Amino acid sequence: MGAAGKKEKTTKKKEAKDARGLTHEEAEERVMEEAPRARSEPEAPDGGGGGGSPVDSGSDYEDYSEDGDSDFELSEEDVESGEEGAAGSGSDQDDSEDGNSEEFELSEESESGESDSQEHKGFVKTSNKGKSIINHAQDDSGSEISESDQRAEESDSSEDEVPSRNTIGDVPLEWYKDEEHIGYDVKGKKIKKKERQDKLDSFLASADDSKNWRKIHDEYNDEVVELTKDETRLIRRMLKGKAPHAGFDPYPDYVDFFKWDDAKHPLSNAPEPKRRFIPSKWEAKKVAKYVRAIREGLIKLDKPKEEPRFYNLWGDDLNSKDRAGHLAYIPAPKPKLPGHEESYNPSLEYIPTQEEINSYELMYEEDRPKFIPRRYTSFKSVPAYENAVNESFERCMDLYMSYRAWKKRLNIDPESLKPKLPNRKDLKPYPVTCYLEYRGHEGAVVSISTEASGQWIASGSADGTVRIWEVETGRCCGVWSIGESVQCVSWSPLSELPILAVAAGQDVLLLNTGLGNEEDQKKIKDLLQVEISGTAGDSDEQPLVSWLQDDRHKHEAIRLRHFKTVTSVEWHRKGDYLSTVTPADILVVWYFMTMHLFDG
């Protein structure tokens, strides 16, 4: 037992820590317990078939640790048996240590009781190993069996070679935090704390030392422990979740405790059931089902052949048919092609000045130009366009979201819209010089009207006269002074009744112009008679128009007095009706022949 043993022990502790993620205290607790047993070992008498002397047991252990895995079973037993003895004899010594000693004794007994069936025990022991560690750490007063197992397990890791330096026992190390010592050795002397290396130094040392990764600081004893190769191997295995020793088989063959060979009577006397001899009906059914499915091609066992994904889809285009039965496909309009301003190196005049760019900010969002031309000195300096994806997306949205319709493109020459007006030259010949003048009016002529036969013109003037002219000669045939400025003159459209309607002031005069032959004159005279009593009406209300006989003129005339000024008078083309307009937006239509008011 030398350094190796001690290391073994610390390894063990480390393992425990690693495996369980325990706190310091718990780990130390364990060490504390291990310590007394280790100490007791040297005096152990020979219990089982193990070595007779402490040295023997030690050498046994050495053996084990040397050749590691090969004779694991054996050495374990040896160590255990050694420990059994040790525990038994050491109990009196350890009385003072803690209350566990009694349990130790008990467990010993139970173990020795089992010692006849070695194999079995070994199995149980090892299988419990992992668990026992936990048990132990959590509660010291566990069941006796587990306690014993645990002890056995601990013995096999043989940490007990060198007693721990520190004897403070199971106390938190915090208690010694402010002290200069970390505890007491076996003789009761204080163990001084070592000088702490500062971090930088320790780091440098560690960087230099290639073996640093296997060095561990044991806080309990305040020393640095270096792990051996075997120990690291153990740790690795444990980290992987395997048993620490490579030779350990977690799943050994089952050895039946019951010996069938010598048995005289069977366990069960029941005959073998029939179903064990005949083929299963249900299996057959299932198989038949699968077979059928395969035959029918429902289940395909081999992978389908990879057909070429692309082929000559359009063939030779000869037998292609149009999209019959569908609505007409409207292809999307193509995107706008870029102009000079989109160039990476446009002409200088395409680049807006800074002021112009600033002025864009003041514009409405929709008026603002979306693209501001820029200039780059070289092709390679053109950066990625930041809106590339957005614009592509917008295009996609347009393609599937916007309405499509055929729109007639207005590509019209604006000149074609204007109607062709004839040139003035083309309108020739047209009168360009004055041929006749009809002189006689003193005021402005307001209205003229041509007689139906075209021989006469009547003109009404602002000086209050109405004249009739012969068209061809310009001779004035008659003058009537109305007294008021004439608004409108209008010939009756009937050539056999040359009656002139004159609107002046509030009156409309129907003048007999005295033209035409005698029969006509007679007819006219008959017509232009007004029965004063009949038409004026006897009602109280003011009539719209009063028909009066006018005697002021040498010819017969009828005066239609309106209640307002009359602006216009017009004949119906048959000559039976006559309408007058007054500024109150009233159109009055008269039936001339019987002098009746028709509409207001």
Next chain:
Amino acid sequence: MPKHYRPAGKKKEGNVAKYVTRSQAVKLLQVSLVTFRRLCILKGVFPREPKKKVKGNHHTYYHLKDILFVKHDPLLEKFREMRTYEKKLKKAQAKRNKDLYERLRTRKPTYTLDRLILERYPKFVDALRDLDDCLSMVHLFAALPALERENIEVKRIHNCRKLSHEWQAYIARTHKLRKVFISVKGIYYQAEVDGQKITWLTPHALQQVLPDDVDYSVMLTFLEFYETLLAFTNFKLYHSINVKYPPILDPQLEALAEELYALSRYLDANTRSSRASGSDQVEGQENEKQHDESDLRLAQLQHQLPHNEPGALMHLVEDAAGEDEDDEDTKDCKNLFKDMKFFLGREVPRESLLFVIPAFGGIVSWEGDGAPYREADQSITHQIVDRPTQGHIFLSREYVQPQWIYDCVNARVILPTEGYLVGRVPPPHLSPFVNNEAEGYVPEYAETIKRLQAAARNEVLPMPGTGKEDLEDPQRLLVEGIIDRAEAKEATEKKRKMETLKEQYHDELKMEIEGATYSSMINRNTESNAASGEAREESVPDLEQTAEDGANMAKIVMSRKKRRLLEAIEIGKKRKQANVDLLKERKKKNEADVLPPKNGLSGARRPRSQDEEARRRASLP
């Protein structure tokens, strides 16, 4: 009777019957909204606008026929199946039923989209027509990082990369690329396949950032369809040039992330061998056969030996066989960089140039493993560098910036390299997609390029102006016409001036004969001038007046609808003009900045100061 009364038992008619809102559609199909979205994307169903929105303005309307079209699709059933499968799998896992779980996992229901593609694009041309978005998306995803959180798998990113390279290899091999434009957003390419102009955008090959406010599931659904579409398209295209698809690549080059180069070599090797075998059958002559076989062997050899010089081999077996089927444009593109050998510097964005240069007939190498030739190769004519200075310089080659390549490609002529040499600020890079004349503003450099083009053409054509090319190119004809007209105008102006001078001279002579003094003559002169000025003043406004009158008259006579339309057109024109004016103003200002008024027209100084200006601008945030 209320206005919209429908007697019981009578069917709904009109918009109510034809259109359903989205929620109605979802209910009708009995799927979740997410599945509905996927179905719509995959089937290519989009909302349609009814004449009258029966349910209100805030709904999305689908045509009922479209929805029924989706309803009858087997994909809907497949999606349901997948949903139940997911449930089963989850249950097995939750119950720790390992056997069942494993068995289920091997039996995941899958679906293919090929039928859908054929349905949506009954003809190959239809697919090509709709390929723009597909290519842009696939190229974008090829540059995106995989993101577990958003379900963007590495596998798909790799697939996107592969597909995009296959496409590029085909385009480069068949010389179908037409235009390239480096923009801030990425690089735009335009190719012409089967008469379809296909434009796509590739992001700059840099780490893209994935924004959070994007629904990646939508994008991934689109991508799923696009990946399939592009794969089938590639298959068809490769098939058309007799190359096996999917291509088998040289693993060594693939490992070096040079898939494009590996692909192009694969294509070269394959097309040549197939072509050789094809001509075999036709000709059947002995020595011809031998020759072809040797070609084939060469090609195979080349395919097998990665470190041989493929460029030289390529030239060795350059075949004239398939050329006659190329159109004029393709020939143009094929021969642009014909006898040039390029080398890319380490700092140059490589992927784009490796695509563009071979597409226009050049040979290219780069710095790195697997490159066909080294930098020290004496036959290199151009080295592409993108750094301010170049240390070691071979005198036999020119050192140009990458923009030179792109500008040459767009102009279809070899531009002079002076402006693009190392360390200079290159001339502006202009978009090839803009019609300058229609836009109303022609940048200065565009005019320079046009002049160079004309010069190059004159060189090529012995008889300028009578070549058929002029007739073929109507745009050019138009441009020339414009130029002619401007010249004619100038000439007439000159003539008029001359005439007035002459008249004046005659008058003076006459007066001299009459014996008038000089001072009186001056007086008379001024008088007559004044008189004529007056006359002009009288006559000019008269003309203007009449013109304006005519316009106004026309406007008055127009119907209200047409008048509104005309006004709208005028507003649009004004806006356009305002943009052009702004550009012109800026240009004037820049020139004023660059040229201080004192040493006004010192031409030598000008480009340098312009460069400085450019630098200043570039350094602006």
